[in-house]
Amino acid sequence: MTAGLPTIPDLIHPERLKKFVQQTAENHPVSLAILSVDGKPVSTSDVGLPPTVELLLDSDLIRRGLELRRPDTILRHPSTPLYAAPLFCQETAIGLLLLRFRDAGADTASRGQEERESRQIRDHLQDLLTAGYELLNLSAEIVRSYEELALLYDLSIKLSAQSDLDRICAIVADEVQSILPAKNLAILLADAKTEMLRSQTAVGREGHRHPPFQLEPGRGIAGRVAQSGQPLIICDVGQDPGFVPVGYPITSLLCVPMTLGRKTMGIINVSDKLDGKEFTTYELKLIMAIAAEAAVALENARLFSEVKDLFLSSVKSLVMAIDAKDPYTHLHSLRVSEVSAILADEIGLSALEVEQIKLAALLHDIGKIGVPERVLLKPDKLTAPEWEIMKQHPLHSVHILEQVKQFSHLVKWVRHEHEHYNGMGYPDQLKGNTIPLPSRIIAVADAYDALTSDRYYRKGRSEEKAVQVLRKDSGIQFDPEVIRAFVSAYQKGRFKGLPA
Numbered sequence: 001m002t003a004g005l006p007t008i009p010d011l012i013h014p015e016r017l018k019k020f021v022q023q024t025a026e027n028h029p030v031s032l033a034i035l036s037v038d039g040k041p042v043s044t045s046d047v048g049l050p051p052t053v054e055l056l057l058d059s060d061l062i063r064r065g066l067e068l069r070r071p072d073t074i075l076r077h078p079s080t081p082l083y084a085a086p087l088f089c090q091e092t093a094i095g096l097l098l099l100r101f102r103d104a105g106a107d108t109a110s111r112g113q114e115e116r117e118s119r120q121i122r123d124h125l126q127d128l129l130t131a132g133y134e135l136l137n138l139s140a141e142i143v144r145s146y147e148e149l150a151l152l153y154d155l156s157i158k159l160s161a162q163s164d165l166d167r168i169c170a171i172v173a174d175e176v177q178s179i180l181p182a183k184n185l186a187i188l189l190a191d192a193k194t195e196m197l198r199s200q201t202a203v204g205r206e207g208h209r210h211p212p213f214q215l216e217p218g219r220g221i222a223g224r225v226a227q228s229g230q231p232l233i234i235c236d237v238g239q240d241p242g243f244v245p246v247g248y249p250i251t252s253l254l255c256v257p258m259t260l261g262r263k264t265m266g267i268i269n270v271s272d273k274l275d276g277k278e279f280t281t282y283e284l285k286l287i288m289a290i291a292a293e294a295a296v297a298l299e300n301a302r303l304f305s306e307v308k309d310l311f312l313s314s315v316k317s318l319v320m321a322i323d324a325k326d327p328y329t330h331l332h333s334l335r336v337s338e339v340s341a342i343l344a345d346e347i348g349l350s351a352l353e354v355e356q357i358k359l360a361a362l363l364h365d366i367g368k369i370g371v372p373e374r375v376l377l378k379p380d381k382l383t384a385p386e387w388e389i390m391k392q393h394p395l396h397s398v399h400i401l402e403q404v405k406q407f408s409h410l411v412k413w414v415r416h417e418h419e420h421y422n423g424m425g426y427p428d429q430l431k432g433n434t435i436p437l438p439s440r441i442i443a444v445a446d447a448y449d450a451l452t453s454d455r456y457y458r459k460g461r462s463e464e465k466a467v468q469v470l471r472k473d474s475g476i477q478f479d480p481e482v483i484r485a486f487v488s489a490y491q492k493g494r495f496k497g498l499p500a
């Protein structure tokens, strides 16, 4: 179907139309032709009519017939038994039925009969066209529903693995932009406590990023939509007394809440379609379906983040309780965890890797719980047998972490945190890059904290001195790559503000 109105062949398959024309010519004393709206023959019966059609193409009857606006009108040629009836689709003429009776009836009764037959044939053809239109709409509806379902299915797959708010908003923004090209798109997230709406993503044409903005609860059109939970289409926001400018020009706006039950998680704001047209209810419906998927993903991410926070705070309190046994190692694990995260980031590892290394570093000395206090807290130098006991702590850590499924990927990293780059460390005397990178990172962070912290027997060194010591041991105890990252982070002042 071309854009706009369907043509006769769109509504009735050409083979079906041909059959109709043939059967009509067999069952009635007529030759017939079906013309398109521009007067061109679409289908004609075999006998009689084509020459007539050719002759009459410019005729007044055809012109007038095509101009008819009333479906029930039938015109008769003044001198020939030729009838013309317009064919309609949704109250618009899309063609013309021409009938030529083979034997012209002279009297009024014959004319009446011709007209009845003409109407009967026209009605039959019109029914076929109407049924064709319904079928066409139905199949378009089925295709559209299928496309909508496919789109939502793809979106739910993309969102299902996401627990990161930025990523979720980026996926939703991509999806909205691909199905509804507009000048601006903003995704606002509602703060769970204050209900403040903050723009997580605000993009203009060709991906240009707008500065972030926020709206207090109930302010602006988005605030209103967030509170009511009802979407809005506004043709001219300038006419809306509640509109609050957000830093870029807007005329028309489609504003859809991302709700879960009665809770509004955020808002999808699309403004000014690229084609300049108004937003349609169909587009609103599509964006609402996307918003529903997005709301589920946002809620999952929130739950995930709550569980993660709870988990991390339990781990932190456990580790701090162990560190607290020794006043000189108080907050040691917390600081090693922070420094390790900075080093991993400086090296260029991904956010997920940084987070995992941070957790491993937090747990790196958990095995010290298995070291007797007389050894752990001994103020003097350890004897050789005591040192052997102390060196067991990475293995105790392994033993503890192995019990927790969620820590299984950290076990190796913690086991090797006391290996030396030159192979002289413990417990397995691994060398160089055979030591996992996270262990090499934790080793540097651990040494930095040990050097700068007070001990029973000495004051902690200054940061500058500690950096010198670490640099001297680059390639011996420590991985040169990690030391380079360390020096770079130190020079940028990234170790300021560590827990003290």
Ligand SMILES: [Fe+2]
Residues within 6 Å of the ligand: 364, 365, 393, 417, 418
């Ligand atoms: Fe350790």
Ligand SMILES: [Fe+2]
Residues within 6 Å of the ligand: 332, 336, 364, 365, 446
């Ligand atoms: Fe340590």
